[in-house]
Amino acid sequence: MSLRRLILLTYLTTATLALFAQNTSKVFQKANTQFETLGYAKAIELYETALKKPKGASEEEIVKAKLNLALSYKSVKDYANAERVYRDVLSANPILKGDDIKAYRHFAQVLSSNGKYPEANKYWQKFNELQEQDKRGIEFIKLNSNREALERNAGSYKIEYVGINSSSADFSPVYYKKGLVFVSGRSANSGIRRVFNWDASSFLDLFYLEDLKAIGNESSGASAIGSSSQAPIQKTAPASKKLGNDYYTPPTSNDTKTVGRKGNEYITGSKDLDYEENPTIPTEKFSKNLNSKYHEGPCAFFHDGSKIIFTRNSQIGGGGIFGQKKNATINRLKLYTAEFEDNDWRKIKEIPFNSNDYSCGHPTLTIDDKIMYFVSDMPGGYGGTDIWMTHYNNGEWTKPQNLGGTVNTRGNEMFPFIDERGNLYFSSDFHPGLGDLDIFFIPMNTATGMPSGKVRNLGAPLNSNKDDFGIITDSERRTGFLSSNRKRGGTDDDIYKFTRLGTLYGCREVVVNIYDNETKKPFDRIRFEYEIKGNTSSRESAITSSLGTIKLCLEADNDFSFIVKQNGFQAETVSFSNKDASDYESSKLDIYLKKEIVLVDKNKKSKPAETKTQTESDILVARRNGNPVSTIFRGIVTAGKDSTPIAGVKIKFINQCTGTVQEMITGSDGSYEFKRELNCDYILESVKENFGKSSELVPKVEEKRSIINIFRKKALAPSVGSLFDTKLYKVGDVVKLDNIYYDSDSYKIRKDAARELEKLVRTMQKNPNMIIEIRSHTDTRGNALDNLNLSQRRANEVVDFLVDKGVARARMRGVGKGESEPVNSCGDGVQCTEAEHQRNRRTEFKILSIERK
Template sequence: MPKRIIISLIYLITFTFASVAQSSSKVFQKANTQFETLGYAKAIELYEIALRKPKGATDEEILKAKLNLALSYKLVKDYQNAERVYRETLSANPVLKGEDIKAYRHFAQVLTSNSKFLEANQNWQKFNELQEQDKRGIEFIKLNSNREALERNVGSYKIEYVGINSSSADFSPVYYKKGLVFVSGRTENSQIRRVFNWDASSFLDLFYLEDLKALGTESGASAIGSSSQMVTQKNAQPSKKLGTDYYTPPTANDAKTVGRKGTEYITGSKYLDYEEEPSIQTEKFSKNLNSKYHEGPCAFFHDGMKIVFTRNTLIGSGGVLGPKKNGAISRLKLYTADYENNDWRKIKEIPFNSNDYSCAHPTLTIDDKTMYFVSDMPGGYGGTDIWMTRYENDEWSKPQNLGGSINTRGNEMFPFVDERGNLYFSSDGHPGLGDLDIFFVPMSTAAGMPSGKVRNLGAPLNSSRDDFGIITDSERRTGFISSNRKRGGIDDDIYKFTRLGTLYGCREVVVNIFDNDTKKPFDKIRFEYEIKDNVTTRESAITNDIGTIKLCLEADNDFIFLIKQNGYQAESISFSNKDASDYEVSKLDIYLKKEIIIERSKLDKKVEKVDSVSETLVSRRNDNISSSIFRGVVTAGKDSTPIAGVRVRFINQCTGIAQEMTTGADGSYEFKRELNCDYVLESFKENFGKSSETIPKIEEKRSIITSIFKKKKPVVPATGSFFDTKLYKVGDIVKLDNIYYDSDSYKIRSDAARELEKLVRTMQRNPNMIIEIRSHTDTRGNALDNLMLSQRRVNEVVDYLADKGIARARMRGVGKGESEPVNSCGDGVQCTEAEHQRNRRTEFKIISIERK
């Protein structure tokens, strides 16, 4: 059902209590009556008039009137006037007690919507200090201090305005057959205009778009801000910018203004009208379902033969279209209907409806056995909560609250469950970008309850306005949302979205690497990291000169960090950001232990205890037997799987000195060796048999030959950072992995300079080799600027090599800009900083090689 009605139910309870102290002065009585009966637009007008000359009113009455006026402006989404009244009232430092303390929270929310985040935090802090129960301000303060965390994924989604929208409210679509059923306040030429007391807006009905293919046309779905939004202007003042004037009636769902006549007290409401006509034909969904009441969000059983929908009723004297007397209250109830004889029939209430609370906003799991809905029934956490009920043998079970991980002291509403059982909902109680934000939480399909952490979807699916009513697939590839972002709070519209980038975006972590003994940070240490069990995602990074680096890792994943440093034991560290905050930076501290050196005299006394043997360790060595670095991988003998946690010992038979380390997740080890000495390689792990083998020395004669051979033909190290020209043909392109640049910089970093020294030596050893140096940027920023930046970078490399004595005639420099990324980080795609850095690289193309 419309969110305005849902919220009105809450305020009906809350603010009747807040206004118990009725004014004894007649000048305020009418204003208070309008406020208590949710007629906020009329209340604004009366309060403004009354406060000009508050004759006979007490200070307490005047304060109460000002707080009610400010809240009324907030509820009709006029945040400018709401800020004005709150600032004027609270700057006088009144003593607020009881329910009035909420004014600081309301002011903080208004300031957030007006993008005044620092001042918003100050009022959240006041709210936190004056009451003990509601601590949501703590999380809002954290988010307001790092809002970029929810905005960095903005390029991952394309948002399109669809042609079914009108100048009235249009929201909460659901899939039905080949089309969409949605809620709208359009009157369809009705001679009787039924209005909602909150803001004099039209009542709502269900409408139907028969075929989704209609939205695929240019006029059906257009990018936000395009000229195809079919907006026409009637007698409008040209100086007024679209979106700032009053041009459409408010609705029961959301409004900044009241009625066609407007009011001079609400910002923008006194200007001339705008009209917006749909560019795609829709029709009323059902004569039997649509009535003189509100019909709101609905859900269909997956065979399309049963519907659950929301309708409002009036409890007490008076009628929906007539005056409310003696405390008549509008409630929302859930109904079902069956499709028979070409229409919806057998309309009946769901048994747990009540005249004491409301139930609304249904959504069904794919098996039609679980329904989530919204209610303010007793047993909740505050405002409206999301509840769950089971449907078995044509009966609905007793509703169960989804608990405190989802429900807050604010309002949770508009739930939607995808085909995998994941739950989406909107909330103003969880920290967000403003007003209602859309959130996501994984669910246990068996229990129907949350199984993970609630996540804010972030921009652009969320904005500083109301965002709600999402429907999508399990991978969030495409779908629809409802939002009033276009006109800044006047109307709700339906938008189509398409995901272009990663599903989850990324979350920040600061990595610090220290010496375990001294606790001092390392100076620019290189390490690798990858998503667990996915070696194709491996990336490398280098800490700064104080041993730290900030990474943005793909959200909701487990990672492995691999660190190998000469003289230290290799480390494999697990890290998960599945439970990490969306807007707080995580921290990962890594301490490296020095290699263990054991003298032979002590080694002989050391006895290794081996428990019952289940498998045998196998050491797989590298093939480069002439290298002074001895590398390998320890695996299990049965299936050759790399083994972590194996102690590997490398014993020099000349000196009796042993090196020792423990393998990481990849099972690898690495030791320094003297070529003219024999070594013993031993491996130990509990429940494995001990592995031992002799590594023979390299004969002196062979060492000399190898040394000479290396001068003629350099060996290609495994890292690929140095290459042998005899292994490549003319035209080959070789990338030096360590030639990276800082963002927006063309200066050569110290780690890149060390790598370029190897190229200098190669060019010196091959005086007839001619190369083309190519420099690339990442895809962020302006393409022309990136092209110029890449040319400056390549010029810097050429200058560096020339300073080292390499003739400029042997080098050609070409800047490639952002035209050739090595990964999927194109325009509009959310990537980690490490992924962007891979694109900021330099490559060498061999133009000519003349051998003598």
């Protein structure tokens, strides 16, 4: 053992014995004093020593000491020890009150940082149960149950460790001229030992990398500050390796022990055990005038390079930490400005709203230098540190304004950065994230400087379960730099370069459900299409499950169109946007299809039939409800695209056997109800002023009521409108095409018939291996041979129609039946109404073969 280590061991042993000789309560008091003044490194040493033999301490004192010790470890980013102590004290189920309840929240955050998300949810739940004010835990529970939501876009970015890093903390880079200015705790051969009281790490100075070419910068993505041109694009390979394929990736239990940087021996990852990391790319101190013997932190430059705003703790004392109490001995962080004159920074002065009662730091400026965002724990905030803004008018800073509850939380928001389009990036430990500090993004109103959108987590790999902060990038996030302690945790902050390789936003989940609007039942395996609105080239198709649902992950921050077409139903196009959707909760989109049972009176005299147009509000739709074999016939009359029930409609229900007419006027719910004879056909008419007349046939129910016939009646009923279902029909079945009627002595397809034939087109498309026979019939009036020829021409006309719609002619055969198969008693010499004769002028199709896959 070396003499240096022997002396150190002797000193520690003597100090420990001396501590145990005292009353333990007094040691706790000293530890509490260090804890309250944010001297966490010293507090850890005192608590650990006293808790080994807590002689004379009460149970209450021991619990409080352990909670403070655990929070001290959390504050210095030693999550392994923080978990150990929290688990020890909370497993005994102590009764926590007041501020101590936050221990459950802190432990949940520690567990998340250690990747133990399910267990973290248990403590978030306990925290939620014990207090009413802070419900952010609900959001963390949702995210922890779906971590993949923030990880699915990880392949879109390449993360690289850069060679300017050292064994000390290196973070918060900003562009300056053609290089980077960043914060570092390296000693730079200084003979003065300078440490923070918080975690015993070195005090910070500003360092400068003169040229980004040295780290293979391919594109800075932002205007170079203090320079007239952007940093040039470099095609040279970077000097570092991709994160995840090198020793910079956080270790696992299978790895050898990773030692960290210098610091307190109780803090994991901070003790120097023969480890040093020296920069491979040389940098230098930024300015002799700016770098003092105390702390200089994150800075921002006016875009012409003439002025700098920087963070400093200007007085002797502790580490200048945010959140310090007024009576503490550590001084506050403050913002200063300086001007570049005579090759250095001069005229250093405080910004007026600094105070000895709170801290201000971490500045960033908008592209026009008119708004500064910064971090402060000044009164009027939401808790912890908040992000504030101030305007720069005529050389003066306005009164700071808090960015509000959209950005700020009860936790800590810090390290803001504003890009050239006015998008704000910041880090938070209380917005739901992957662990500890995560980087978030929100659009801003460039006129007011206030938030104008929703806070978004950038997700992996820009975020990790460690601290991620201090980002700079361009408005498209093509490339940039960020700070993180993901390498070894603790206070070992390093700077990483990132390059976007894929999509900017990733995707967000939506659950699509498609229902029958009348029955509210889901469709079984229905196909639909969707696309980014206005971009038909992005169109894709999908099929729902047997439960009528499907989960999609759609490109984030976009508007979409969903197109659903189903036989017998009105085509639906539904708009959907995920711009305000959650990143980790699935959105829900319900689509309801309305049945296609619209009959418009084409004989209305206001316009010739061939040129008449009908607006959606002029269309009456008579929808049916109930059992098709019931003696009660009921339904609802609706109008317009949204199928709103309509009152004041005269409904006629005409018995085709007896000529008896039942009438009623619909009420506010648009409903109607009639009695019917099952063995008779009926005509249902709907009439209202300024609306087109709706008329449809309600066929009789066959006496033979086999199961297959009942299903066929449902399928063929005008209220359903579908033509064919391979589950219900077999080869040899003859299916009547509803409403395919012809004018007397004509074979040309009427426009109302063409609409019905579109259903047959969809049926043929849905069943590409089905072969059918088109059968056409005439009424019994006139010469039988002429009628046979006419029916053949009608059948051929239907075949030609389907061919024009893309159906192969080889799949169809047209057959004219003439007047040989009337559907009623209207034979030769029988007096019948025009409606009865029209029923015989019909078209059917017979299924010749079906080849199911």
